[in-house]
Amino acid sequence: NAGVTQTPKFQVLKTGQSMTLQCAQDMNHNSMYWYRQDPGMGLRLIYYSASEGTTDKGEVPNGYNVSRLNKREFSLRLESAAPSQTSVYFCASRRGGGDNQPQHFGDGTRLSIL
């Protein structure tokens, strides 16, 4: 019962470095999402992919890029990390096909930018 798997779990970067956060789901879900969680601000959507081959911007896309590699995998890339991107990042997936389907979350990547 892996569900949604995120790697790495923790990462420390220096300002200006780049990195890719990986996400994979084994539930054959169509839709996948990237959120960031900051204290007092709940979850904010960065990008989402409603289905394989499509991606769309969410509420806070600046400074990020995504790739829906295949149906299982959805990666988030920081090209030039900034301290404001210090956050906890969550990947989620959803079966799609209707609003009554819940999202399923990974355990998060805790990212610090120095």
Next chain:
Amino acid sequence: GDSVTQMEGPVTLSEEAFLTINCTYTATGYPSLFWYVQYPGEGLQLLLKATKADDKGSNKGFEATYRKETTSFHLEKGSVQVSDSAVYFCALSDQNQFYFGTGTSLTVIP
């Protein structure tokens, strides 16, 4: 646009106390409503859901009723336990978009 507003925390209760966490929503369509729970160091887990007006979602002693007339989906539990200490998020799904509240932190003391 769509949005979710939930009560500010943190909330501190004694074991076996009654819990209510308020949640109201704004939506243009007919959304589905969810409560998620987040334990320290973990991701969000689905607690319960309701997909139409007057539906009651329930799980692990928690309940919430979808009230269209008051646009509310309040979370309740009759007797909380220390193990219920977590952050609770109300969310709605409308036209393939999810909208989350800012979360309410609950601490239950023995």
